[in-house]
Amino acid sequence: MSEAEAIAASRVPAGLKTALQRCALAAILLVVWWLVSLVTPAYVMPNPIRVWQRIVQLTASGDLPSNLLVTLLRVIAGFLIAVVIGVPAGLVLGSNRTLGNFFEPVLPVLNTVSSAIWAIFAIIWFGLTPLTPIFVVLMTALPLIVTNVWQGTQAVNADFVELARALRFSRAKTLRKIYLPSILPYFFSGARLAFGFGWRVSLVAETIGSSSGVGYRMRQASDLIQTDQVFAWTIVQIAMMLVIEILLLQPLERRLFRWRRDVRS
Amino acid sequence: MHDERLDVRVTGESAARETAPAITFDAISKSFTRPGGKPLEVLRRVGFVVPRGTVVAILGPSGCGKSTLLNMAAGLIAPDAGSVAVMGRDIAAGTVDWSRVGYMFQDDRLLPWRSARQNVALALEAGTMPSRERIARADAAIDLVELAGFAGAYPHELSGGMRSRVALARSLVGEPTILLMDEPFSRLDAQTRSAMHRELLRIQALRQMTILFVTHEIEEAVVLADQIVVMAPRPGRIRTEVAVTIPQPRIGAAATTALVNELRQSLGEAEPAPENHP
The missing domain is CATH 1.20.5 (Single alpha-helices involved in coiled-coils or other helix-helix interfaces)
Incomplete structure (x- = not known):
């Protein structure tokens, strides 16, 4: 004690x-x-007080929360589609050697395609609709999630699968009680990476292929040389990602993986 | 070797099952094919009976197919020839009630993401038992192995001996009538292993299970078993069967040491007894 x-x-x-x-x-x-x-002149580097006033003003007008929400929803949509496709795909590729070997080259190829290229394709295919940033987030997040889940399936302990067999578990039960918990840490780190990347590329997509959202508003502000607004948007979105990290992801990770040995002590 | 089957058919199959031995190995042969190699003969015409309520040890060096035999009794491996029956039911027929057969591995094989209690409850999750009852039974099994107070601990927070107790609780939680153990304590240090032997004997006195276990240690076989099936390797076959009639507690008894030494000599092992003499 x-x-x-x-x-x-x-x-x-x-x-x-x-x-x-x-x-x-x-x-x-x-x-x-x-x-x-x-x-420096204000259009190069506005002072902190002026940026703070701009944040307050944008918040009061509702401009800031609504665009932040629009972008966030797009990122979440693209991310969720990536999870829905990527988790089963990773499980199948990881459990079937033939399929895995066949599709293995696809992932590095997908990973090398810049999100700017996806954004251009998205504009050709979807125009200036919300589908454009969603698609770009999806294409960025998908390979990350597939890769991590795939790796997770490789890391499942064969002894635990044998244990499930000795306990007469059905295939579905073995999947749920042995495979999924084994893969969860891999999925979590992949999802975390995918969400962070997704947020960043969504801004890129919005600057060139959208008529709403944080990326769009930032480009608009820069076109009008409202540097203080560009700073305001930047600071707000950094703050938002920090809040998500500290208030959502870190507590979730602590809760999910509290069974792990504490490496700090 | 089981001609009595012919007699009991008259009184009916169910009556035969009530009196059948817990486990019957009948002329088991098994070969494994190694990739790119010749088939390896692991067992050649092995047959013996594990009577109900007895503790039987399969003793032998590595490569004698003793774990293969155990896994056959667990229905995890099928023989090439011969048959295995559990409670009078041929495993190949698929009618064995596996919920009453416990299995303990060589290692503790605890899931690191589950607490001790949840690990024990895992053995009840194949069926449809409500989770509240599973947890209640898991707690009872943890009490049985004297780990009360550690039910909420994760495996990494427990010592080797405690983890072994959790694994034992997991194999006991389904209240098995048959307990199969594959060198269950071989990875523990001598002192902890001895404590686990006492633990198992205490529980066996309460539960009166049929226990079939595999070991390569003569002393472990002598301390725990009523009957020892001694195997010879390559191909695995029965060398001799020894009945142990020393009354419990056998740990530390002079008769135990004598039998261990006698077996060691007759089985051709040169090494002296490792236990300390009083």
Whole structure:
């Protein structure tokens, strides 16, 4: 008990220390930004206060939340389609050697295609519709999810499959109780990567092939040389991704994988 | 070798099943084909009977096909020739009630993402038992192996001996009438293994199961078994069968040491007994 308490006691100041370090880093960046903004024109580097006012203004007008939501929904849509196609595809390719060998070259090829190329194809095929960014997110996320699930199936312990056989599990039960939990960590890291990439490429897609969303608004602002707005959109979306990471992904990961040995101790 | 079958047919098949041995191996032969190699003869005409409520050890060096025999009793491997019957039912006919047959592997084989309790409950998940009852039974099995208080722990938080207890609880949770064990304690250190032997004997006194286990250690066979089937390798065949009549507790008893030494000499093992003399 006393050992556990000692670890807990040493961890709290460590957490506090990290938080202080993060705040200090943010403060330094802000100061540097402000100093640079003093010696440059506003259309090159607007000062932090002006950007903050712009964020407040865009939020108050509803422009910011609605476009943020539009982009987020597109990313989620593309991501979910990638999961729905990619998980079964990865399972099939991982469990069937012949199919796996046959389709193996497809993934590296898909991975080398730049998302800008997907965006151009998407515009040709879907025009300026929401389908364009969704398609680009899908094509970026899909190979990541397939690859990771595929790798996960390779990592399933044959001993556990034998255990399921000795316990007379049906195929469906073996899949659900042995394969899926074994693959979950691989799926999770793939999905996490896919969502992050998906968000970034959705902005690219929106700047060239959409009439709404964060990417579209950023291009519009840059066309009108409203640099303060470009900064405002950038900061808001970074903040959003941080919030998703800290409030959603990290707690989810902790919950799903709490059975893992804690490597910190 | 089972001519008595002819007699019992008169009284009916179900009556025959009630009195049939727990496990019957009848003239089992098996060869494995290695990829690109000649077929390897693993078992040649092996036949013996495991009577109900007894503990039988299959003792032999590696390569004598003892694990293959056990896996046949578990219905995981089919013989090339001969037949295996569990509770009087031929496995090949597919009518064996496997929910009453427990299996314990050489390693603990605990799923790392499940707590001890959930690992034990896994053995009940092939059927349709409601989860609340599964958990209640798993907790009871964990109590039985004296791990109460560790039900919520994950495998990596447990010692080797505790993990072995969880694996034992998993093989017992279905209240098996037959327990099959494949060198279940061979990966434990001597002291922990001895503790697991006591544990198993204590539970056997409560449950009166039929236990068939595989081992390469003479002492383990002598301490646990009522009957020892000694196998010879390449091809695997029965060398001799030994009945053990020493009363329990056998661990540390002089008669146990004597029998171990006697067997060791007659089986041609030169190494001295590893146990310490009082």
